[in-house]
Amino acid sequence: MAVEDAADARLPGLRLLRDFVSEADEAALVAAVDGRPWCGRGVAPNPELRRRTQQDGFLFLYRTRTVVERLGPLPPFVQPLVARMQAHGVFAAEPPNHLLVNEYDLGQGIMAHTDSTAIFGDTVTSLSLLSDCVMTFVDKATGASVPVVLPRRSLLVMTGHARTQCTHEISKDAVETAAGAVVHRDRRISLTLRTILPEAMPSPGPQAHVASE
Ligand SMILES: O=C(O)CCC(=O)C(=O)O
Numbered sequence: 239m240a241v242e243d244a245a246d247a248r249l250p251g252l253r254l255l256r257d258f259v260s261e262a263d264e265a266a267l268v269a270a271v272d273g274r275p276w277c278g279r280g281v282a283p284n285p286e287l288r289r290r291t292q293q294d295g296f297l298f299l300y301r302t303r304t305v306v307e308r309l310g311p312l313p314p315f316v317q318p319l320v321a322r323m324q325a326h327g328v329f330a331a332e333p334p335n336h337l338l339v340n341e342y343d344l345g346q347g348i349m350a351h352t353d354s355t356a357i358f359g360d361t362v363t364s365l366s367l368l369s370d371c372v373m374t375f376v377d378k379a380t381g382a383s384v385p386v387v388l389p390r391r392s393l394l395v396m397t398g399h400a401r402t403q404c405t406h407e408i409s410k411d412a413v414e415t416a417a418g419a420v421v422h423r424d425r426r427i428s429l430t431l432r433t434i435l436p437e438a439m440p441s442p443g444p445q446a447h448v449a450s451e
């Protein structure tokens with residue numbers, strides 16, 4: 239059963255649900271993604287990324303920062319996760335249409351960024367698998383920095399202020415400290431679910447020819 243942390247007044251719009259998946263679910267999810275092809279580290283698409291990734295639903299290219307292809311439905315292992323999220327009021331109005339799987343080997347992180355608000359909707363979720371880590375949020379207006387420990391098997395939900403007015407990043411450090419907690423990193427896989435906005439979707443291709451009278 240997921241247990242939700244108390245909201246942090248410094249990060250409006252952020253939710254953290256611990257034990258969102260069981261250890262058995264985690265093992266099954268890792269086996270499912272490890273059984274699929276990864277890209278990154280020279281492998282297309284997105285060969286320039288140092289961390290390995292997988293995408294479903296749509297293909298986002300990091301080099302051009304555009305959504306270039308519709309890939310089809312999200313894989314079956316996503317459906318129970320989305321149903322559980324919706325039971326917690328996440329993606330309640332509409333299910334997400336994009337899955338990004340990120341793999342962080344020991345020594346890998348992600349630079350400070352805000353997920354594009356021109357491409358992705360207001361709800362961004364990240365399910366942490368295999369390793370705890372610290373995600374640091376920095377308020378773009380005040381510079382205030384808030385480290386958040388993401389335990390393995392927890393779901394992070396970013397909306398509103400935390401989603402749009404802050405950057406988030408993950409360090410490359412093998413051992414991290416945050417608010418007195420010491421976090422030992424290991425290989426981490428995260429499943430990020432988002433909504434590609436209609437205006438960012440690739441055009442459907444040549445329109446059917448309409449004869450002019
Ligand atoms: O790995 C994560 O939990 C977050 C990934 C992320 O921020 C992103 O891909 O935009």
Ligand SMILES: [Fe+2]
Binds near residue numbers: 351353406
């Ligand atoms: Fe992000």
